[in-house]
Amino acid sequence: MNWLSDELASLKNRGLYRSLSTIGSAQTPRILKDGRELILLSSNNYLGLTTHPKVKKAALEAIEQYGTGAGGSRLTTGNTELYNSLEERIAKFKGAEDALVFSTGYMANTGTISSLMKNGDLILSDELNHASIIDGCRLSRAEVVVYPHRDVSFIEKALRVSKHSRKVIVTDGVFSMDGDIAPLPEIVELAEKYDAMVMVDDAHATGVLGKHNRGTPDYFNVSVDVNMGTLSKALASVGGYVSGSAELIDYLRNRARPFIYSTALPPPVVAAAKAAIDVIEEENPAKQLWQNIAMYKKGLAEMGFTVESETQIIPIMTGETENTIKAASELERLGVFAPGIRPPTVPEGKGRIRTSVMATHSECDIKEALYAISVIKEKYRL
Ligand SMILES: Cc1ncc(COP(=O)(O)O)c(C=O)c1O
The missing domain is CATH 3.40.640.10 (Type I PLP-dependent aspartate aminotransferase-like (Major domain))
Known part of the structure; x- marks a missing residue:
């Protein structure tokens, strides 16, 4: 079964190896991960109803x-x-x-x-x-x-x-x-x-x-x-x-x-x-979601991003795999959890941090997240 370790090594070399992140709380706007509180900015729990x-x-x-x-x-x-x-x-x-x-x-x-x-x-x-x-x-x-x-x-x-x-x-x-x-x-x-x-x-x-x-x-x-x-x-x-x-x-x-x-x-x-x-x-929890989307998109546009998304899913394009991994881990270090998405989930060279807004995010959550994104934008020329 040598081929298994060869395949895994190849994934690692290409930056495409996947491992599990473990979250210690519900899918709320602030989560616990590795003992730290982070803003969750990539959940599909768009309306926050998992804890309703x-x-x-x-x-x-x-x-x-x-x-x-x-x-x-x-x-x-x-x-x-x-x-x-x-x-x-x-x-x-x-x-x-x-x-x-x-x-x-x-x-x-x-x-x-x-x-x-x-x-x-x-x-x-x-x-x-x-x-x-x-x-x-x-x-x-x-x-x-x-x-x-x-x-x-x-x-x-x-x-x-x-x-x-x-x-x-x-x-x-x-x-x-x-x-x-x-x-x-x-x-x-x-x-x-x-x-x-x-x-x-x-x-x-x-x-x-x-x-x-x-x-x-x-x-x-x-x-x-x-x-x-x-x-x-x-x-x-x-x-x-x-x-x-x-x-x-x-x-x-x-x-x-x-x-x-x-x-x-x-x-x-x-x-x-x-x-x-x-x-x-x-x-109608979607009403609050759309208000949050508008606020988040406005913040991104003010930073100079071109936001093409029409909905709650808003990718921050990071390009190559190495840049994607680094930018996502820096974002996490700054207190925001939104994983980097690499090929084959997205096309080669189109890596991204898939961010998504929830109806339950507060204004403060969104502002803090935007600040962290502005830091990685500068550092990784996004
Ligand atoms: C567009 C789309 N279709 C289907 C699925 C699969 O749904 P589920 O996670 O319920 O298996 C997903 C989930 O990731 C999705 O994004």
Whole structure:
């Protein structure tokens, strides 16, 4: 097994070795890490709901009623009223006929794409789509055309010459490492014109974007065929879902292997996600999030950064891997935790510190974070 140590040594030499950071607190604006208090500036807990009293209470009550584990897959012994009611809640929130919950967002993407598309079909996929979409495309054995980021004219050209009977355009709604938004209205129009389906991964838009905080279709007021998302970000829990027509959901329930062959989610996380949707509708925490985003972006712009992100995910570009590692560790030394992101998560030479704002950040948290960023900007010429 010498090759294992060779591979690990090669990763280390190229600055691409990954190791775990350990946090000693909840995903709050200030966390404990290695005995120090740091500002957390990269969490996906965008609305701060992982510690919301109503969300925690729902999880605790679900443990009391249903215990800690599901004990089986949904199609065998694992299904309870809790799962049905979460799916109904998601469908209502998304304005869809039905929804299906998977154990993770990763599984929702791989399971959905690989069961919908087959050898002989065509998938058009944005070059910056999440890894779980890429893996779903690979598993499907369909022809995959990766289009340049948000390039609708490229999509049109590919659709115009396609002879495939089944076609899907798949895109992140909000791109996870860039924070920009997919051109959904144009994509939906092209899909209608060329009889293709549209699948959107709204992992980072759900709960955050749109008039009713339902995600990118809500933001643009369009509808898509397959609306995928995760319960693990603004919804403060874990799990993935797809919403859409009753027929689509029925099909996935019968064909999506990660759904069929995996144990149902633990009851507390299901209850927590459902409570989080209630809080989103009742308390609109996204309003504060957008105020915080505006303040943070203004601070960055005043420092001279060009901020292209349209959302809560705001990358600070660091370029090469060595610079990325150094800048992120200096930022941490200055009291702000936001990891450096290196290839293959982002393209070569496009390393970055992925910062993200939460609704629960205070003005003081944001000001302190901005100060630390101004120091690394100077030191690493960002
Ligand atoms: C765009 C996107 N899709 C899917 C996923 C996977 O979701 P999960 O973490 O629930 O598996 C992520 C999470 O990192 C993501 O950023």
